[in-house]
Amino acid sequence: MKITRVRFSNGDTSGFLLGTEYVGYQAVLNEISSIPELTVNKQGVVRSVKGTLPEVTMRQYNSFRYSALQRNAPLVRDIQGSFSAWQRKYSSMALYLSGARQVGKTTELLKFAYNNYEQVLYVDLSQRGVREAFESAINRTNSSAYLVMSSLCRGILGERYFWNAPSTILLVDEIQESPTVYNYIRKLLSLECHLAVTGSYLGRVVMSKDFFLPAGSTYDLELQPLSFKEFCRAFNAENTLNKIDVFGKSDNNDYVALTKLYELQLRIGGYPAVVQAYKQTGDVDSCVRLIANLLSRFTDESSHYFVDDKSKLIFENVYRAAVFEQLSEKKGTAKLMTDEITNFVKQDTKLPVSRNEVNSAISWLVYSRVLGYCDLYNNGDVSQLLQARRLYFRDCGLLSYLVRLHGVDVASAKGLLAETFVYNELYRLHKKAVPIVANPVPCCSVKNQYELDFLLAECLTGRKFRIKVKSNKGTAPKSLGYYEENGLIDVAVIAGRTRGGKSENENIIRIPIYTVAEKFPYI
Numbered sequence: 001m002k003i004t005r006v007r008f009s010n011g012d013t014s015g016f017l018l019g020t021e022y023v024g025y026q027a028v029l030n031e032i033s034s035i036p037e038l039t040v041n042k043q044g045v046v047r048s049v050k051g052t053l054p055e056v057t058m059r060q061y062n063s064f065r066y067s068a069l070q071r072n073a074p075l076v077r078d079i080q081g082s083f084s085a086w087q088r089k090y091s092s093m094a095l096y097l098s099g100a101r102q103v104g105k106t107t108e109l110l111k112f113a114y115n116n117y118e119q120v121l122y123v124d125l126s127q128r129g130v131r132e133a134f135e136s137a138i139n140r141t142n143s144s145a146y147l148v149m150s151s152l153c154r155g156i157l158g159e160r161y162f163w164n165a166p167s168t169i170l171l172v173d174e175i176q177e178s179p180t181v182y183n184y185i186r187k188l189l190s191l192e193c194h195l196a197v198t199g200s201y202l203g204r205v206v207m208s209k210d211f212f213l214p215a216g217s218t219y220d221l222e223l224q225p226l227s228f229k230e231f232c233r234a235f236n237a238e239n240t241l242n243k244i245d246v247f248g249k250s251d252n253n254d255y256v257a258l259t260k261l262y263e264l265q266l267r268i269g270g271y272p273a274v275v276q277a278y279k280q281t282g283d284v285d286s287c288v289r290l291i292a293n294l295l296s297r298f299t300d301e302s303s304h305y306f307v308d309d310k311s312k313l314i315f316e317n318v319y320r321a322a323v324f325e326q327l328s329e330k331k332g333t334a335k336l337m338t339d340e341i342t343n344f345v346k347q348d349t350k351l352p353v354s355r356n357e358v359n360s361a362i363s364w365l366v367y368s369r370v371l372g373y374c375d376l377y378n379n380g381d382v383s384q385l386l387q388a389r390r391l392y393f394r395d396c397g398l399l400s401y402l403v404r405l406h407g408v409d410v411a412s413a414k415g416l417l418a419e420t421f422v423y424n425e426l427y428r429l430h431k432k433a434v435p436i437v438a439n440p441v442p443c444c445s446v447k448n449q450y451e452l453d454f455l456l457a458e459c460l461t462g463r464k465f466r467i468k469v470k471s472n473k474g475t476a477p478k479s480l481g482y483y484e485e486n487g488l489i490d491v492a493v494i495a496g497r498t499r500g501g502k503s504e505n506e507n508i509i510r511i512p513i514y515t516v517a518e519k520f521p522y523i
Contacts, residue, residue, distance in 0.1 A: 003037050003048065005055040009118060009167075013046070014058050014160060022061065027158025058118050066114035073107045075234055075272050079223050082433070083112040086219050087194065091166070094185050094195040096218035100369035100394060101200035101301065102294055104272045105223050106173055109196055117194070119168040121149075121157060125181060126174040130156050135180045145187045168193035175199040179210035186217050203367030204305055207360070222369070225270030225395045227428055228421075228514050232261055234275055246511045246519045248499035255499050255512065262514040266417045269397020291401045295319070298370055305364075310351055314361045317345045322371060322391045323402050326416055337389060338362060362391070369394050372427060375443045382438065382457045382464065390444060392423040411471075418471040418513060419453055422495055425517035426454060426467075435459050436520070450479040458521060463490040465521065469513065470496030493522060 004017035015024040018035070025046065032040055039049050047053075086095050099105045113120045125131045137151040146164060153159035162168070175182050176199040188195050197218075205211045226234065232241045240254050248255075268274050268287040271294060278287050303312040321344040325337065342358040365371040374390035393399040399420050403413040426442040438457040445455040445466070454467040466489050468479065495513040502509050509522055 001037060003035075003053055005053040006058055006061050007055055008058050008163065012160065014119070015158075016046075016053075017056070017061070024153075024158035025160035026154050030158070062114040062118070062120065065120075066111060069107060069111050069114065073104065073111075073272065073276075075104075075226070075230070075275065077104065077108055077223070077230060078227070079108050079221065080112060082221050083109075084116075085433070086221070087116060090219045091194045092189070093217060093219040094189060094197055096220045097196065097198040097223060098202050098220070098369065099198075099200070099223035100225070101298060102271055102273060103223050103225055103369070105198045105200070106171075107272075108223060109171055109198060113169050113171060113196075117167055117169040119159075119163045119165075119193075121153065121159070121162075121168065121170045122173070123152070123157075123171065124173045125177040131178050131181070135178060138180055138184050145191050148184075149188075149191065149193075162193075164192050166192055166194060170195050172197045173199070176201050176204040176211075179208070182211050189217060201302065201305060201364075201368050203302075203364040206367050207363060222431060224369070224424070224428070225397075226265075226272065226275060227270070227517070228262065228265060228425060229518055231265050231270060231275065232258070234279065235261060237261060241514070241518060244512070244515065244519075246500040246509075246515050246522055248501045250499075252499070258512065258514055259497065262421070266396045266421060267400050269395040269400065271395060271397060274397055287397070288401055291397045295398055295401065298368070302364060302368065306360075308357070310353070311357075311361070313351070314345060314353060314357060315365070317348050318358065318361045318365065319402055320348065320406055321345055322393065323399070323406060323408065323416070325391060326419075327408065327412055337391060341391075366391075370398070372423065373441055374423060375439060375441055377443045377445045377455050379447045380445050380452075380455070380466075382443075382455070385439070385443070392420050394424060394427075396421050396424070414471040415469075418496075419469045422454065422467070422469050422513065422516050425514075426456070429456070429517050429520060452479055456520070463521070465491045465493055467493045467495055467516070470494055491521070491523060 001019055006014045006017060006022065008014050013025055015022055016028050028035065028038065029040065029046055032038060032046065037049055038046055040046055083095070097105050097109060110122065123130055123134060125134065133156045134152060137148045146162070149162040149164070149170070153162040170188070170193055172181065175197040182205060185195065185197065199205070229238060229241060232238045237257060240257060244250050244254055244258060267284055268278055269291065271291070274287045274290050277290055278284070299312055299315045302315055318341060321341040324344065325340055338355060338359050341362065342353065342355045345358055346353050362371065366373060370393070372392050372394050373388040374392055376386040376389035378384035378386055396417055400417060403416060408416070423442055429437050430439060430441055436459060438459055443455050445452040452466050453469045456465040456467065458465065492508045494508055494510045495516045496510065498510045498512060500511045511519065511522055
């Protein structure tokens with residue numbers, strides 16, 4: 001067996017490559033009798049039986065790991081730029097990465113770590129032995145962060161020692177599994193190394209009294225399913241999107257190509273594994289099966305955190321209720337969305353389901369990034385904000401699967417998917433590090449019987465953009481005319497299947513629906 005020494009930049013041995021597998025120095029020392037090519041001298045140092053070993057630096061080995069991750073997960077995500085900004089400016093805080101399950105959080109963090117750090121310490125708290133060892137170290141060492149990390153390195157991680165420097169990063173995955181570790185984050189920040197935590201079901205953190213990390217200790221980022229820009233990048237069309245003109249002045253072939261990609265994303269969504277599967281097979285049906293399995297895992301794993309036996313059934317019916325709540329004629333009204341969904345679930349399950357149980361399920365799915373809230377600017381007034389008046393699925397692929405599962409007619413499904421696409425694209429505008437539009441989440445608007453799908457208040461100018469989503473070419477909706485006549489519109493926008501432009505007889509901008517976030521503010 002070929003053995004290669006892996007060393008830190010200070011010359012110390014970090015571990016060994018046994019063939020192609022990296023094993024930490026302490027782990028090798030513990031199992032030295034099982035490795036005939038290595039021995040331990042009188043000073044307790046591991047060395048080769050046959051002389052000098054070939055060697056690589058830890059930085060070189062990390063580049064190998066990074067390349068392997070790139071091969072297995074080749075999609076290029078914009079979150080990497082946000083990670084770099086945190087490392088440069090905000091690393092005194094813990095990077096706190098949220099996002100739905102299977103959206104690529106762990107993969108993207110490991111890519112970043114192996115590409116930018118020397119010692120990468122990865123701890124997965126979903127593994128019971130790892131979790132118990134971490135908690136035991138915290139309880140055993142009088143909360144000394146350095147001793148905790150030293151114990152962790154020499155124990156379950158099998159490393160020679162903990163290198164407490166900015167060139168080291170500790171990645172703690174599935175943080176929601178341990179209140180003890182979560183609440184210890186502030187103590188870990190006393191170290192010089194960098195710290196990043198993530199988890200798929202951070203709803204447990206938000207909704208549980210056991211987690212009490214004070215605000216101000218974390219730099220919060222969210223990884224979402226692929227944006228349309230990232231989706232275009234995956235299919236080598238990002239440059240086409242970047243140069244497309246929202247007023248129809250680009251080459252017609254470019255609009256056709258982007259429309260096809262938009263329609264594809266409506267069908268398969270933006271989960272990395274699903275997109276990668278389509279790239280490899282071109283088979284939409286296999287992607288749908290992946291989405292079905294993904295939703296099933298969401299439900300099973302979410303139910304695990306609830307004691308009630310009927311929680312799985314409640315989750316499944318909340319999905320269905322969310323679809324039909326979006327299809328209802330009166331959306332975003334003064335009626336509480338939770339009450340409507342509770343009534344729907346009660347009628348469908350014939351179980352004694354309480355409003356609190358349904359509200360807990362909705363909140364869980366929102367914090368787990370399966371669903372998202374939309375707020376309401378009442379009467380078209382940005383000062384009259386009513387929170388959480390609509391629900392949207394955070395991925396078009398999930399919704400596409402559900403509308404087919406529940407028999408939604410084709411025309412309604414098209415409209416619902418188009419609106420969901422726009423919601424998720426606008427959501428990214430609302431989450432920019434430097435705010436572009438007001439409010440943390442997208443907002444709809446209702447005045448009398450006239451409804452607008454979305455209203456954006458631009459931060460710098462105060463201009464209000466009223467956006468109506470059209471799943472077909474169609475005529476301008478009456479609601480835009482009503483808002484214009486009453487002086488409630490600065491910019492009226494229809495996002496739909498169009499090359500874009502501005503009508504001579506209408507004070508309305510028409511834009512291709514797939515440019516709704518990428519080309520804002522359009523004018």
